[in-house]
Structure formats: structure tokens, C-alpha cells
Amino acid sequence: SKASLTGEKYEPLLDEPYRWKSWAYPRDEKGELIKTAAVGDDLIAFVSGELFPYFRGFKDYVEPGTFGAKIGEIFSGVSNKFQSGYNLREVLESIDALRFQTQQEKHELSDLYETRINNMGNAGRNGGEYYTPRPLIRAMIRVIKPQLGETIYDGACGSAGFLCEAYEFLRPLVKSAAELERLQTATLYGQEKKGLAYIIGVMNLILHGVEAPNIIQMNTLTENIQGFQEKDRHDVILANPPFGGKEREEIKQNFTIATGETAFLFLQHFIKRLKVGGRAAVVIKNTFLSNADNASRALRQELTSSCNLHTVLDCPAKTFLGAGVKTVVLFFEKGTPTEKIWFYQLDPGRSLGKTNPLNDDDLKEFVEFQSTFRESERSWFLALKDVDPASFDLSVKNPNAPEDDPLREPEEILAEIADLDQESAEILAAIGEMLA
Structure with a gap:
């Protein structure tokens, strides 16, 4: 621990009654759970009436930006959902059997947490709408190549x-140690509007090893993009902004290009928050590249004039399970205008679905080819001078593709139908649970 390395006296964050060994799993001299440990209504009363309020209080009296302050923020947004103290006691005993001491154990716990978030997305439950496939994220990061000392x-x-x-x-x-301190405290920054997503995000970073994440709960789009100063800008931006959300009319006034599409407002925000020379990778609906409305066309022109949009990754259908839209990833660097765009059409060779999600191997060729902008059957260049200035259409049109798409195999079609049926059944079941 830090105290053992520095010689400082270790001061526990929690008061004695609220430590795990005191209330959750108090042991006797043999290391077994003592018979007087709280259970039933007594356990529920302690957790709901004492423990949670104690943790919420951290937000008010612990130094801001610390691990304790984040605990206060997390517990300010949650409540105890257990009604049976006997069920809670069983869960506490199961948790006590887990170990979180070594890096390997912590890594396993963070993997478990990520898996649960993914499953929430597959089942259409709260939280899953915030899930971007990790293989896609890793590929985006390998292309952007963030460096120590940069802000993300x-x-x-x-x-x-x-x-x-x-x-x-x-x-x-x-x-x-100095590099680790900077990585922990002055590298990663996030903002999130929704309370549940904010809590999930903070916990996810803590489980990955970032003790006091720099995430703020706020509506990013309320910031006026004309008011950003250099201190507000970042070296790297990585994001998958929400599609199709609705914002109040006064929020749209924060942007030079007025639009009702939330993702397009976010894209304007990201362009302004990026430092000159900074790099970004942003997921967006593929229709952004071709929409004929004035706002979409103006935003494409703004992006390509203020940034070098050097790469567009065309993602296959069902990359995002349950999303129902096709997406692209825009890779750009701020400061020089775009002359040509390298497109890559991702084809995993199978129909994606719940049982066949995107994996790291699917994206290996993209990352490899992108490093040299290699041309192939699925990758090509579009020179901006060849784009129709009236429509400014940048849509994905593979010049190497055959005129007609090959017919799909019956087995592939049946597998996709089965996947869709299963997703529909799960969504209906989730709706039934909410109505029960």
C-alpha cells in the first residue's frame, strides 16, 4: 500500500462499525461467521438506515476528487433493493468468499463486471444501452495510439x-510512480448525463484500477462550444455518443449547426474540445455520411475543413446488438483539412448476433491495413476533390465490390431469424417484468 511505501501511518477510510469485517462478515477466533451477525430485518435496517446514509455522507465532508468522495457520489444515486435480510445474508457470504487483493484477482473482477454490463445490453435492460463492444473499442485505441502524458x-x-x-x-x-500518478489522476476524463450510467462508469473505472475517476455527472450538451478555452481541450477523444436523443431548443443554441440529432451535437462538441493536433475516434450512424439535410451536409463540411478525416471504418450490421442501425467510426485529427479519406469495410464473414458477437480477430486486418492505408478489396480512398460540392455525399461506396451482393446461404438467414426471435422474446419478457 501507499502507506507502507512512504512510511506514513495508515488511516482507515471507514469508521469501525461500517467496515466489512464488522457488519458484513464478523468472524470468531476460528475465522467463522459469528452467530450474532445481523440477519433478517435487523440486517436490512442497518444497511438501509445506517450504512447507505453513512456512505452518502462522504460526498459532503471528504475531500473532492478522492476515492472517498466517489463513494459518496455512487451511494447518493443508489438504494438498497433487497427486501429479505436472509437473501442479503446469503449474498454477503458469497461475496466474502471472493478475493480482491492481487492484480489478477482485481482483473478477474473487472472482467466479471464488464460481462454483466454486456449481458444487460443483450437483454435490453438499463445500463446495457451504454455498452460498446470492447473489441471495437480496442481497435479504435490501437489506431489512435494514446501516449502517456496525453489527456483522453x-x-x-x-x-x-x-x-x-x-x-x-x-x-x-x-x-x-510519477507516471502512474499522472495516469491515475490527470489522464482520463469523462462526462455522463444519466445517473445509472454514471454510477456504472465510475465503478467500472475503480474496478480497473483508477481509484478516483474524473467522471462528472452532467449533460455535456449544455456546454456552449464557443466558450471552450485551451485548458478545456484534450489530446485524444474516444466516444460513442447516443443516437436520436431529444434535447431542449435552448440547448441547440449552444451549437453553430442547429440539429435535432443528438449525435451530431456531440460531434460538434468533440471537434471543439479537441486540441490542435489532437486525434479522435467517434462512432456515429452511417447515415451521417449521406444525409441530404442542411445540418448534416454543413457538419460534414465543418468536420473535413477543420480536421483531417483520414479514416472511416464501416461496421457490419448488428455490431451493436439491439441497436437496429448501421454505424461507422470516424477517425480524425484536428488542425489540417481533409484531402482524402481511407475507407475500410469490415466483413467478419458471418452474420453477427448474440451468439456471434464481434471479436478482436475480426478487427485485426483493419488495424494492420490502417497503419499504412493499404488498399484492397475492402479498403479504398475517396479524394475530397471528387466529392459533389452540392450534396457533399461521403457515403460508403466500395468501388471494388461486385455489382450485386452474393445471395446469402439459407442456414445464415435461418440463424439470423433465430437470433432476432430470441432477442424479441427477451425484450418482451423484460417488458412483462416491468409491468408485473
């Missing part, structure tokens, strides 16, 4: 998947 920002961070994966990418590069 996600203004729609959800479950903080981009920030967690960026931390995992940078952590092996750390060579000193």
Missing part, C-alpha cells in the same frame, strides 16, 4: 468502456 476524454462515457480500455492500453507503458 469521452463526453458521453456511459459505462466508461473507452476510458477503461485506454487505461489498460497505457498501464503497461508506466515506468515510474
Whole structure:
């Protein structure tokens, strides 16, 4: 621990009655659970009436930006859902059997947490809407190549998947205590509007090893993009902003290009929050590249004139389970205008679904080819001088593709139908639970 390394006296964060060994699993001299440990209504009364309020209080009297302050913020947004103290006692005993001491144990716990977030997304439950496939995030990071000492920002961070994966990418590069301190405290920044997503994101970063995450709960779009100063800007932006949300009319006034599409407002925000020379990778609906409305066209022109949009990754259908839209990833660097765009059409060779999600191998070729902008059957260049200035259409049109798409195999079609049926059944079941 830090105290053992510095010689400082260790001061426990929690008062005695609220430590795990005091209330959750008090032991006798043999190391077994004492018979007088709280259970039933007494346990529920303690957790709901004493423990949670104690943790919430951290927000008011613990130094801001510390681990304790984050505990206060987390517990301010949650309540005890257990009604049976006997069920809670069983859960506490199961948790006590887990170990979180070594890096390997912590890594396993963070993997378990990520899996649960993913499952929430597959079942259409709260929290899962904030889940971006981790193989896609890792590929985006490998292309952007963040460096130690740079700041990384996600203004729609959800479950903080981009920030967690960026931390995992940078952590092996750390060579000193000072570098680790900077990575922990002055590298990763996020903002999130929704309370549940904010809590999930903070917990996710803590489990990955970031003790006091720099995530703020706020509506990013309330910030006027004309008011940003250099201190507000970042070296790297990684994000998957929400599609199709609705914002109040006064919020749209914060942006030079007025639009009702939330993702397009976020894209304007990201362009302004990026430092000159900074790099970004942003997931967005593929229709952004071709929409004929004035706002979409103006935003494409703004992006390509203020930034070098050097790469567009065209993602296959069902990359995002349950989303129902096709997406692209925009890779750009701020400061020089775009001359040509390298497109890559991702084809995993199978229909994606719950049982066949995107994996790291699917994206290996993209990352490899992108490093040299290699042309192939699925990758090509579009010169901006060849784009129709009236429509400014940048849509994905593979010049190497055959005129007609090959017919799909019956087995593939049946598998996709089965996947869709299963997803529909799970969504209906979830709706039934909410109505029960």
C-alpha cells in the first residue's frame, strides 16, 4: 500500500462499525461467521438506515476528487433493493468468499463486471444501452495510439468502456510512480448525463484500477462550444455518443449547426474540445455520411475543413446488438483539412448476433491495413476533390465490390431469424417484468 511505501501511518477510510469485517462478515477466533451477525430485518435496517446514509455522507465532508468522495457520489444515486435480510445474508457470504487483493484477482473482477454490463445490453435492460463492444473499442485505441502524458476524454462515457480500455492500453507503458500518478489522476476524463450510467462508469473505472475517476455527472450538451478555452481541450477523444436523443431548443443554441440529432451535437462538441493536433475516434450512424439535410451536409463540411478525416471504418450490421442501425467510426485529427479519406469495410464473414458477437480477430486486418492505408478489396480512398460540392455525399461506396451482393446461404438467414426471435422474446419478457 501507499502507506507502507512512504512510511506514513495508515488511516482507515471507514469508521469501525461500517467496515466489512464488522457488519458484513464478523468472524470468531476460528475465522467463522459469528452467530450474532445481523440477519433478517435487523440486517436490512442497518444497511438501509445506517450504512447507505453513512456512505452518502462522504460526498459532503471528504475531500473532492478522492476515492472517498466517489463513494459518496455512487451511494447518493443508489438504494438498497433487497427486501429479505436472509437473501442479503446469503449474498454477503458469497461475496466474502471472493478475493480482491492481487492484480489478477482485481482483473478477474473487472472482467466479471464488464460481462454483466454486456449481458444487460443483450437483454435490453438499463445500463446495457451504454455498452460498446470492447473489441471495437480496442481497435479504435490501437489506431489512435494514446501516449502517456496525453489527456483522453469521452463526453458521453456511459459505462466508461473507452476510458477503461485506454487505461489498460497505457498501464503497461508506466515506468515510474510519477507516471502512474499522472495516469491515475490527470489522464482520463469523462462526462455522463444519466445517473445509472454514471454510477456504472465510475465503478467500472475503480474496478480497473483508477481509484478516483474524473467522471462528472452532467449533460455535456449544455456546454456552449464557443466558450471552450485551451485548458478545456484534450489530446485524444474516444466516444460513442447516443443516437436520436431529444434535447431542449435552448440547448441547440449552444451549437453553430442547429440539429435535432443528438449525435451530431456531440460531434460538434468533440471537434471543439479537441486540441490542435489532437486525434479522435467517434462512432456515429452511417447515415451521417449521406444525409441530404442542411445540418448534416454543413457538419460534414465543418468536420473535413477543420480536421483531417483520414479514416472511416464501416461496421457490419448488428455490431451493436439491439441497436437496429448501421454505424461507422470516424477517425480524425484536428488542425489540417481533409484531402482524402481511407475507407475500410469490415466483413467478419458471418452474420453477427448474440451468439456471434464481434471479436478482436475480426478487427485485426483493419488495424494492420490502417497503419499504412493499404488498399484492397475492402479498403479504398475517396479524394475530397471528387466529392459533389452540392450534396457533399461521403457515403460508403466500395468501388471494388461486385455489382450485386452474393445471395446469402439459407442456414445464415435461418440463424439470423433465430437470433432476432430470441432477442424479441427477451425484450418482451423484460417488458412483462416491468409491468408485473
